[in-house]
Structures are given as C-alpha cells and as structure tokens.
Amino acid sequence: MNNYIIHIFSFKREICSLIKKTLDQDKYQISCTHNEEITESFIDNFRMHIDCLVLDKDIDDRLKNRIKEKFSNIPIICLPSLGSEFDESNGIKYMSEPFKLSELKKAIDDISSGGKK
Numbered sequence: 001m002n003n004y005i006i007h008i009f010s011f012k013r014e015i016c017s018l019i020k021k022t023l024d025q026d027k028y029q030i031s032c033t034h035n036e037e038i039t040e041s042f043i044d045n046f047r048m049h050i051d052c053l054v055l056d057k058d059i060d061d062r063l064k065n066r067i068k069e070k071f072s073n074i075p076i077i078c079l080p081s082l083g084s085e086f087d088e089s090n091g092i093k094y095m096s097e098p099f100k101l102s103e104l105k106k107a108i109d110d111i112s113s114g115g116k117k
Contacts, residue, residue, distance in 0.1 A: 003029070004028050004029070004051050004052070004112045005028075005030075005031070005048075005050045005052075006023070006028050006029070006030045006031075006050065006053070006054060006108065007030075007031050007032070007033070007052075007053050007054070008030065008031070008032040008033070008053075008054040008056070009032075009033050009034075009053070009054070009055050009059055009067060010034055010054075010056035011034060011035055011038065011058045012058070013034050013035075016032035016034060019054065019101070019104065022101045022105050023105060028108070031048070031050075038059060040062075040066060043066050043070060046070070051074060051075075051112070052074060052075045052108060052112065053067070053071050053075070053076045053077070054078075054079065054104070054108075055078045056079050057079045064078075068092065075111045077092075077093045077095065077104065077107055077108070077111075078093070078094045079095050079099055079104075080094065080095045080096060093107055
C-alpha cells in the first residue's frame with residue numbers, strides 16, 4: 001500500500017533510480033523531476049500532492065530556495081553538498097557527507113511514520 005508520496009528533484013536520473021530501488025515500493029509512491037524540467041516556472045506550477053520532498057545537491061541555490069519556500073509545509077530532505085549549511089529548522093533535514101542510501105531510507109521511514117522531521 002504505497003500511500004506516502006515522495007517527489008525527488010535531481011538533475012541526474014541515476015539518483016532517482018537509486019532512491020527508487022532503495023525505498024520500499026509497497027510503502028512509498030515515488031516520482032521524480034530531472035534535468036531541464038527543474039525551472040522556476042515548473043516549480044511555480046507544480047500542483048501534485050506530495051508528503052515529502054528530496055532535493056539533490058546539484059540544484060541551483062536560487063531554485064532550491066524557491067522550492068523550500070513553496071513546500072515549507074512538508075518535510076524536505078536535502079542530499080549532501082560540501083559547504084552546505086546544515087540548519088535543520090523548518091522541517092528540512094540535511095544528509096551528511098558521505099551520503100549513504102541507508103541513511104536516506106531511515107530518514108524517510110522516520111518521517112513517514114510520524115517521527116522526527
């Protein structure tokens with residue numbers, strides 16, 4: 001029963017594929033937006049209901065800030081980037097370097113079960 005909806009913004013299709021393979025497909029519904037699809041216009045017009053958002057480290061800071069503003073009411077997980085600020089306020093969780101899929105899986109499992117944002 002995949003009723004928890006996760007959306008991934010990543011410039012690399014491989015990241016989406018890896019995350020999809022790591023997470024329980026029976027528990028989660030996972031969708032992705034990649035490459036040139038990630039624009040201000042796309043973000044502004046994004047209307048799909050989602051429960052959690054995963055942001056890849058390669059997304060431009062301006063777009064990342066726009067995404068964080070628009071989706072401030074849901075948990076957001078940011079994949080690691082050297083030099084990132086690790087402020088875990090406002091429901092935003094930053095994954096540590098080096099990034100491990102097992103840690104992302106645990107974070108999503110915790111969030112989806114009502115645990116820590």
